Amino acid sequence: MENNRLLLIINPVSGKNKAKEYANGIIERFENAGYEVNTIFTLKEKNAYKIVIESGHNADIIVCVGGDGTLKETVGGVMDSGINKPIGYIPMGSTNDFARSVGIPRDDVFAAVDNIIEGKPYPVDIGRFENEKFIYVAAFGNFTAISYNTSQKLKNALGHSAYYIPAVKDFFRMKPYHAKIVADDEVFEGDYFYGATSNSYSIGGMPVLYNIGVKFDDGMHELVLIKMFKNPKQMAQIISAMLRRDARDNDMIIYRHAKTIKFVFDKPTPFTLDGEFGGDRLVASTSTLKHAVKIILKEDFNLHSK
Helix, strand or coil, X not given: XXXXXXXXXXXXXXXXXXXXXXXXXXXXXXXXXXXXXXXXXXXXXECHHHHHHHHHHHCXXXXXXXXXXXXXXXXXXXXXXXXXXXXXXXXXXXXXXXXXXXXXXXXXXXXXXXXXXXXXXXXXXXEEECCEEECCEEEEECCCCHHHHCCHHHHHHHHHHHHHHXXXXXXXXXXXXXXXXXXXXXXXXXXXXXXXXECCCCECCECCCCCCCCCCCCCCEEEEEEECCCCHHHHHHXXXXXXXXXXXXXXXXXXXXXXXXXXXXXXXXXXXXXXXXXXXXXXXXXXXXXXXXXXXXXXXXXXXXX
16 A cells, blocks of 8 residues: 555454554564554553544554454544544454454454555445444344453453353343334334344354345445244244355344334333444434445455355
């Protein structure tokens, strides 16, 4: 890339506390590629959002190292500051659903660095949830609280496996969530096990949205509603369909592409935004911000929509 001032934001506790250990290697690789690197570590009182607001205007490219939450903060800072700088992402979180979806290497830090060095910016849609933004999912229902209730200490120790422990406990407390959902002009109402608006192939590591034509720059998000099952057989069919990456023909699962989605509940219902708590809502409205940011990728993922 011609512009070489790079702001590198590192969440030191990500990657099972190994992000800080990789820092020197990441910096060296960028510098060898001709970048002038300004590295800032996130702190409790100085997260990625604040760093972008304070220092992003001095950079040509902004790169964040961390999980989905770090990426969400970085994107929010870029959008709210109006600096419109390309964003590079080095995933070191527990799940990394967004990276999985757009082809960013998740298991090799330096491959992710090369992805940025050799890549170019592509426009990506971002979701709006009331007054907040989300990268790839806003969801309600069973198991959604696991992502923000699981302790950082446990995630550092076990990685993605840390979510399985509370999932077993939540399994015995599953319940239906009654909701009315308006996706553009189409209305759904019923009892749901899970519901989400997303821009991703996978959610929580599960390939929920493969094979339904997900694109990341089409100005639409995908609505997924899983009806509350009535018996173990129905539950098994749902899980099996998702694991096969082919749930389109299962009448317990509803998929739609929509620009705006509104959720209305009988009682306050908790949401998760990119794995973080999004508040208890009686009514929640979401919309798609088309081409809101540019993410640096090695290839045009829009040619490979699934």
